[in-house]
Amino acid sequence: MTDQPKRRQRRADGELSRRRILDAATEIAAERGYEGTSIGAVSAKCGLPASSIYWHFKDKDDLIAAVIERSFANWLTVWQLPDDVMARDRLMEVAMGTAKAVLDSPDFLRLGLMLALERRPVEPKARAMFIQVREQAFAALATSIRDLGLDLSEEQVRHLSTYAIAGADGLFIAKEIGGDTVDLMALFALHGQALYDTALRMIEENNR
Amino acid sequence: MTDQPKRRQRRADGELSRRRILDAATEIAAERGYEGTSIGAVSAKCGLPASSIYWHFKDKDDLIAAVIERSFANWLTVWQLPDDVMARDRLMEVAMGTAKAVLDSPDFLRLGLMLALERRPVEPKARAMFIQVREQAFAALATSIRDLGLDLSEEQVRHLSTYAIAGADGLFIAKEIGGDTVDLMALFALHGQALYDTALRMIEENNR
Amino acid sequence: MTDQPKRRQRRADGELSRRRILDAATEIAAERGYEGTSIGAVSAKCGLPASSIYWHFKDKDDLIAAVIERSFANWLTVWQLPDDVMARDRLMEVAMGTAKAVLDSPDFLRLGLMLALERRPVEPKARAMFIQVREQAFAALATSIRDLGLDLSEEQVRHLSTYAIAGADGLFIAKEIGGDTVDLMALFALHGQALYDTALRMIEENNR
Amino acid sequence: MTDQPKRRQRRADGELSRRRILDAATEIAAERGYEGTSIGAVSAKCGLPASSIYWHFKDKDDLIAAVIERSFANWLTVWQLPDDVMARDRLMEVAMGTAKAVLDSPDFLRLGLMLALERRPVEPKARAMFIQVREQAFAALATSIRDLGLDLSEEQVRHLSTYAIAGADGLFIAKEIGGDTVDLMALFALHGQALYDTALRMIEENNR
DNA sequence: TATGAATGAGGTTTCATTCAT
DNA sequence: TATGAATGAAACCTCATTCAT
Known part of the structure; x- marks a missing residue:
């Protein structure tokens, strides 16, 4: 969405959180497929609460599509x-x-x-x-x-x-x-x- | 499809039920994969209650392994x-x-x-x-x-x-x-x- | 019920089955208490099918009362x-x-x-x-x-x-x-x- | 019963929910023991859905251990x-x-x-x-x-x-x-x- | 004297998601 | 820019029990 402008680093870095979530989701999805990837598991692996995942991604489908894209x-x-x-x-x-x-x-x-x-x-x-x-x-x-x-x-x-x-x-x-x-x-x-x-x-x- | 000498038959036919379950599971698993195949969905498709599926198969893993085998x-x-x-x-x-x-x-x-x-x-x-x-x-x-x-x-x-x-x-x-x-x-x-x-x-x- | 008359040993010995069930039930009940003792577990431990347990005992309560008695x-x-x-x-x-x-x-x-x-x-x-x-x-x-x-x-x-x-x-x-x-x-x-x-x-x- | 300074409060009060769950679980567990205490029964008694109980306690064992502790x-x-x-x-x-x-x-x-x-x-x-x-x-x-x-x-x-x-x-x-x-x-x-x-x-x- | 097959209810737990803050 | 708390639905599986044979 925000094609990485230079501002960043202000308070808990959103870009970083997004990356952490994607990393976790990629790992899990490659292991267990679409259904096997639960928001709970992603949350546990990346350390952010589930609700934060929903702040970054509309829903599970959106998250996994982003995984594929990246x-x-x-x-x-x-x-x-x-x-x-x-x-x-x-x-x-x-x-x-x-x-x-x-x-x-x-x-x-x-x-x-x-x-x-x-x-x-x-x-x-x-x-x-x-x-x-x-x-x-x-x-x-x-x-x-x-x-x-x-x-x-x-x-x-x-x-x-x-x-x-x-x-x-x-x-x-x-x-x-x-x-x-x-x-x-x-x-x-x-x-x-x-x-x-x-x-x-x-x-x-x-x-x- | 189901003749197979006549032994068994009369009273609840386990062999037939097993086949019905496998048919349903095969169809669903091919559509949605391992995680996507829920016992509930198989039960709904084959008409037997979920607990009956567990009479014929130890657990979901056992069922899907049988699907692959057949x-x-x-x-x-x-x-x-x-x-x-x-x-x-x-x-x-x-x-x-x-x-x-x-x-x-x-x-x-x-x-x-x-x-x-x-x-x-x-x-x-x-x-x-x-x-x-x-x-x-x-x-x-x-x-x-x-x-x-x-x-x-x-x-x-x-x-x-x-x-x-x-x-x-x-x-x-x-x-x-x-x-x-x-x-x-x-x-x-x-x-x-x-x-x-x-x-x-x-x-x-x-x-x- | 049948205070052990001498006939016995005719076909699969009922007295013996009963004993096997009680032995299994005693062991499990002492381990896990009343609720923790499932007919399924007793069946697995004694080797007889669950329905056979119901041939010997009216219900679970009856079985455990018999365990206590013996x-x-x-x-x-x-x-x-x-x-x-x-x-x-x-x-x-x-x-x-x-x-x-x-x-x-x-x-x-x-x-x-x-x-x-x-x-x-x-x-x-x-x-x-x-x-x-x-x-x-x-x-x-x-x-x-x-x-x-x-x-x-x-x-x-x-x-x-x-x-x-x-x-x-x-x-x-x-x-x-x-x-x-x-x-x-x-x-x-x-x-x-x-x-x-x-x-x-x-x-x-x-x-x- | 529940005054406890005023920090927290406003929005769903987790502390209170936790207490309600523990109260219900204590009552039931004292009546029926470990196995006899079903999450469903606790949920019914405290009014919170079963899934909410799992927000506060990892699993049933964790809940009952907390009951004992308190x-x-x-x-x-x-x-x-x-x-x-x-x-x-x-x-x-x-x-x-x-x-x-x-x-x-x-x-x-x-x-x-x-x-x-x-x-x-x-x-x-x-x-x-x-x-x-x-x-x-x-x-x-x-x-x-x-x-x-x-x-x-x-x-x-x-x-x-x-x-x-x-x-x-x-x-x-x-x-x-x-x-x-x-x-x-x-x-x-x-x-x-x-x-x-x-x-x-x-x-x-x-x-x- | 048993038993294979079935079953509805209910067990624990996880799911994706929402919402107020 | 998050997150603690909640939630209804659904997941897998076990329960006690029945019944026809």
Whole structure:
């Protein structure tokens, strides 16, 4: 709301409290999902009374949407798409960059995917928020693929992007389940190759 | 649906009640996840009082673990690995068979993945159950890949299996989020190709 | 009900089941009191289903009354009043016999006193049962005191008996709380002496 | 009843609510014991919703421990040990003072003894609290006895104190069971005498 | 002589949220 | 810029008991 103007530090710092709440909520939500995150637990973890949480956030849904939002922003600073290498290397770089981002700050993806999988009659704002930021990522990726200059149709770009993201999601999950037995870097490298092979195959098809 | 010799029946039929409870719980859990599945809601949906649910299941965890177990068994009847075609066709058949299974009875995967993503300090029995049946599926897939006769190392088999499953998970999620805008069959076909390309690449590497 | 006729042993022995239930109920009730003793817990401890408990006992109240009854009977076999020693020794023997009984099978007293202390609007049958058997013990003790031939008035006999029992109850509680730090035998000896002194004082007063 | 300076007041008065809850809980717990005291019943009696009780007390155990604590504090204001009379009179005064305290506010003792008699695998906080305050009373009594100047060994002081308290507990129970048929004052007088006789006997023994 | 299955009432506790200050 | 106190609804689960077999 107040895009951090310089005044701050006057009396019990509101900005700080907000951050403390978000930190606590992020941690708990990544552990237990949407329903599992109770205001009481957040209050206990951040040390502020429950009513103070309601001073900073309209309701639980609003809080968790904010968690997703901030979480994604953090994630983006890690996930950097390359912008000037050649086709094959580029897809590989995208893959490895994603691997790094997934390893570095997985909270965003974990919570987001949990939300995405639910099918509640009334969709929480938090889920909508995840879907929305995910679309941003999708668009960025599609652009990056289009820029490879490989002469793919729009549908092919869409397929490739979807498959790229699906692989990333799936490998993230594999890592979540398998823990240290899963070599995420190797698997993402494999995924990068597979994307390149797939792109080539698409072009071949186009030329046939 | 319910014939099953005639033994039992007459007087309150426990087997039937158990099934009714599981049906209701499956539906709700797939919609709202572990925490979102309240005994009250299950009771309302299946028509039996909450206390009766506790006659059949020790507690909520036990109930949801049973949901996973039965759900997986059903899913397995749809997911059939082929057993006598050639390498390339075979990987494609695995992929398409999985696509079909994912489209046909997605409850198992949806609930299972939600559980897998959570990181509760004490793991619910239901999550452990999912991890366990998933390992069964992994083993079956690895065997199937080994049987391709492609001369892959054990590590390569493991990588390929993991990647195969990751792709399936990811595409499932893509379908969950994208709905009708996602052509699951086409994407799984693409996944099948990618697996085949990857396998070839692995062999090439071995021979180099 | 069936004062153990010789037939028995026909099919799943009812007498045995009844005993198993009473054993379990005694143990639990001595641990947790009347309310704390749930049919479910008794069922779990004795291995018989809850409905079987209701075949043997009308309801929970009936079960616990039976526990008290049997418990008291057992206790009586340990608590033996002497019947042919001289005054001073006799009171001492009563005291020491009571000490032994209290140490040997304290379940009866523990559960009974718990019940006695409660003041429920509707008195459980079990409490009435305890009060009743306690009166039997009181009467026996009064008779024993009367037989000392000390020329005490009826009121004095009643006072002395009440005080004797009160001391026993109190020392039992002291032992319950203090455990091994309490030398019950020494304290009961002291109690025996005190009773004798008190009796002497009463006679003195009568003669003044 | 509630003046207590005027700080606080205005807006919902937490102190008052807490008191109302404790009053209700004390009454019910003294009637029905630990398990018999349901939060629902307390809520009904004090007029606050059950959830409000949980604002003031962590859980039921915490509530009942608080009941014991406050109950004992009240009891202490009635139970006053004398401090400047001669040996014989003094023991008598202690006894009669205790009789009065027992008659005046028996809730503390009733609930406490019920708790003391239970043997739950995990001891409720409330029971620990009773044991603890009881030790305070024991210490005060022992000091008082030591101050008689009777030259008793420490072990004798301990025995005498234990016996004094045991008698009080036992007579309290006799009164609970016997009601108006029991003349508590007379019996406590008798107990005072018995204590004095016992003390004399101990000294005699020391000198022999 | 039992017992599998069921059940309504009620148990303790947590929930998200509000509101006066 | 907070927060102590409250609250109705709902969470999970256990209760004593019944009944058909």
